[in-house]
Amino acid sequence: MSKYVLALDQGTTSSRSILFDKEGNIISSAQQEFEQIFPKPGWVEHNPNEIWSSQIGVVAQCLAKVNMSAGDVAAIGITNQRETTIVWNKETGEPIYNAIVWQCRRTAEKIDDLFGSKDDEDKVEIREYVKRTTGLIPDAYFSASKIAWILENVEGARGLADEGKLLFGTVDTWLLYKLTGGTVHATDYTNASRTMLYNIKEKCWDERLLDLFNIPKSMLPEVKPSSGLFGYSNKDIIGASVPISGIAGDQQSALFGQCCFEKGESKNTYGTGCFLLMNTGDDPVESKNGLLTTMAATADGSAGYALEGSVFIAGAAIQWLRDELKIIDSAPESEKYATSVLDNGGVYVVPAFAGLGAPYWNQDARGIITGLTRGSSRAHIIRATLESLAFQTADVLRAMEKDSGISLKNLKVDGGASANDFLMQFQSDILDRKVLRPKVVETTALGSAYLAGLAVGYWEDTEEIKKNVGIGKEFNPAMSEDDRKTVLDGWDKAISMIK
Ligand code: G3P
Numbered sequence: 476m477s478k479y480v481l482a483l484d485q486g487t488t489s490s491r492s493i494l495f496d497k498e499g500n501i502i503s504s505a506q507q508e509f510e511q512i513f514p515k516p517g518w519v520e521h522n523p524n525e526i527w528s529s530q531i532g533v534v535a536q537c538l539a540k541v542n543m544s545a546g547d548v549a550a551i552g553i554t555n556q557r558e559t560t561i562v563w564n565k566e567t568g569e570p571i572y573n574a575i576v577w578q579c580r581r582t583a584e585k586i587d588d589l590f591g592s593k594d595d596e597d598k599v600e601i602r603e604y605v606k607r608t609t610g611l612i613p614d615a616y617f618s619a620s621k622i623a624w625i626l627e628n629v630e631g632a633r634g635l636a637d638e639g640k641l642l643f644g645t646v647d648t649w650l651l652y653k654l655t656g657g658t659v660h661a662t663d664y665t666n667a668s669r670t671m672l673y674n675i676k677e678k679c680w681d682e683r684l685l686d687l688f689n690i691p692k693s694m695l696p697e698v699k700p701s702s703g704l705f706g707y708s709n710k711d712i713i714g715a716s717v718p719i720s721g722i723a724g725d726q727q728s729a730l731f732g733q734c735c736f737e738k739g740e741s742k743n744t745y746g747t748g749c750f751l752l753m754n755t756g757d758d759p760v761e762s763k764n765g766l767l768t769t770m771a772a773t774a775d776g777s778a779g780y781a782l783e784g785s786v787f788i789a790g791a792a793i794q795w796l797r798d799e800l801k802i803i804d805s806a807p808e809s810e811k812y813a814t815s816v817l818d819n820g821g822v823y824v825v826p827a828f829a830g831l832g833a834p835y836w837n838q839d840a841r842g843i844i845t846g847l848t849r850g851s852s853r854a855h856i857i858r859a860t861l862e863s864l865a866f867q868t869a870d871v872l873r874a875m876e877k878d879s880g881i882s883l884k885n886l887k888v889d890g891g892a893s894a895n896d897f898l899m900q901f902q903s904d905i906l907d908r909k910v911l912r913p914k915v916v917e918t919t920a921l922g923s924a925y926l927a928g929l930a931v932g933y934w935e936d937t938e939e940i941k942k943n944v945g946i947g948k949e950f951n952p953a954m955s956e957d958d959r960k961t962v963l964d965g966w967d968k969a970i971s972m973i974k
Contacts, residue, residue, distance in 0.1 A: 480928040481537070481548045481717075482920035483530055485555040485646050486725065487576065487747040488794070490529040492537035493920040494548075497934070499943035501917060503543075505536035512573060517580035517829070520573035523561045526646060527653050534713060545715035550931045551654070551708060552721035552923030554728035555646035556747075557669045560621035562694070563649070564635065565642050568657045572629045574646070575621040578747075578787060578829040582620035583838040586613050589620075589687060601687075608674045608681050610759060610768030612836050616785070617671035618645060623688040639693040645669070647722045648696045654719060656709035663701040664778065665727035668770035673698065675759060675770050678778060700776035701727070702926040721926030723772040725919045726750040729889055730781060731772045732922030733913065734941050739881050743868055744919065745892035748832070749789035751871045752781045753879055764874035765834025772922065774929050774937050782878055784833040784871025788842075789864045790892045792826040796860055802853050810897045813858040819962070820855040821846040823969035824863045834874040835974040845969045864892060865902040866966040872906065885909035889918040896948075904954035905963060914945035 479502055484491040488511065493504040507529045512520040538544055558577035563570045575581070590605070590613035591598030605613050615621075622643050626632050635641050644652060645666045651659055667673040667680075672690065674681045680695050699705060701723045707716045723731060726744060730752045733742040738756035743749065752771070759768050759780040771779035793806045803809050827840040844856065868886075876882055885908055892898060893912055903910040915921060928934045 480550050480924040482552045482924040484920040487556040490533050492533040495924045503537050503541040505533040507533050519576040519579040523570040523574045545713045548717050549933045550927035551717050551719045552927030553647050554725045554923035557724035558618050559646050560618045561649045562625045562643050565640050572625050580615050582615040582624050585620050586615050609671050610675050611671050619671040619688050622690050636691050641694050643694040654708045655706040659706035661697040663722040664770040665724040667698045701772035702930045720930035721923045727772045728922035729919040732918030733887050734944050736937050742887040744890035745789050746890040747791045749786040751784040755780045762878045764877045766874050786867040787829045787832045788826040792860050809857050810895050812854040813861050813897045816854045819859045822851050822855040822859040824859040825969050833871050840973040861898050887911050889916045899950045903950040903952045907952045910950040912948045914947040
């Protein structure tokens with residue numbers, strides 16, 4: 476048996492490859508950012524060929540750094556930004572349009588036309604149908620309306636689709652197709668459950684929703700369990716034929732990577748967005764508080780479910796400070812500014828740059844900064860931006876507790892921004908509970924490595940994997956009750972202006 480498992484972690488802003496050993500240690504890693512394309516306000520695209528070239532580039536770098544080749548890899552796992560939609564020509568393998576990214580709002584109007592607003596009586600039945608079958612709340616976030624947009628707006632697309640010549644895939648499917656030299660067109664339960672076209676209870680593509688969006692079934696990939704053989708990498712592409720045996724959307728992958736295998740276990744990932752997921756076992760719990768029901772990855776291939784609170788903008792708000800406002804030079808610098816002031820000075824940033832996700836679901840909301848005074852400084856704005864990640868998490872955590880009836884004793888965290896000690900302490904303070912950061916915060920990649928390795932016998936079972944868990948740092952609440960109330964009231968006031 477080869478010594479390592481390779482994870483391909485294709486995120487919203489960068490492609491990464493990480494090589495793990497049996498103990499879940501990182502042996503090597505490589506990362507590359509790629510272009511974010513904003514053709515119009517609210518629109519977000521990626522170039523699918525750049526997604527592929529950056530991903531395959533970091534695979535090569537990751538292996539080369541430790542003088543290894545694909546022959547040293549026992550299995551490949553893929554994890555990915557979810558919902559992002561790619562359509563390509565089956566005959567040429569060429570994408571017919573850029574990838575429409577999950578954050579893109581171009582189809583908000585179409586969603587409103589088809590599903591009305593929350594209180595639109597005429598559309599209640601179809602809204603509830605979507606919720607019941609797909610577990611989702613109708614929104615431009617999911618793939619369905621993005622596929623429809625491509626078919627309606629790209630010249631010649633409709634004709635090709637009707638002739639069965641187009642394929643759709645989320646990013647996992649695209650990478651799998653490319654890695655296997657164009658021979659496999661498949662996805663896993665977790666990614667399928669984010670399209671708004673998949674019946675998560677019956678585990679099949681939903682004919683009524685396909686009709687509603689006018690999407691031919693021939694475009695859709697085969698759906699498989701997250702842990703199991705999807706295909707083999709093409710030798711000419713990475714130098715060896717390696718089983719690709721684990722696929723999961725990044726948030727479900729992180730849930731698995733944090734070893735939240737049991738009902739009631741949860742994690743919060745601070746990536747581009749922020750996603751709190753709770754494992755609900757084989758029970759698809761329907762939310763009454765603005766959360767999503769989604770499929771979770773399981774070790775044995777059975778259908779697992781989770782409740783999810785999706786916050787669209789988290790780490791992306793820190794990037795906004797760096798790239799658009801240009802008031803920090805790097806993301807880690809935000810911590811220095813945040814701790815240079817005693818508090819937020821009454822400033823609140825609500826980064827609803829792509830509408831509001833859970834638990835509010837307002838496609839048209841946009842970001843605001845409130846509470847500015849003559850004394851508000853750059854440090855206050857930076858601090859308030861960081862705090863907004865914690866406030867948004869607190870909102871979804873409250874909804875999660877109501878839906879599940881389970882009170883979370885602590886919060887397991889991971890993802891890039893979880894490295895920010897100020898943010899983690901503040902999170903603990905406003906939740907008034909422990910925040911636990913693991914030794915390896917790359918749990919997204921680790922989850923897909925586990926799924927792939929379990930399928931080929933690299934790891935025997937989840938018990939063996941659990942031995943790898945280690946807490947890196949624990950944060951304990953240290954804020955007074957009065958201060959907590961003050962900041963939470965301030966946030967509630969700010970968010971109520973746009974929700
Ligand atoms: O649903 C979108 C999510 O999968 C994106 O994840 O890690 O790129 O923020 P990330």
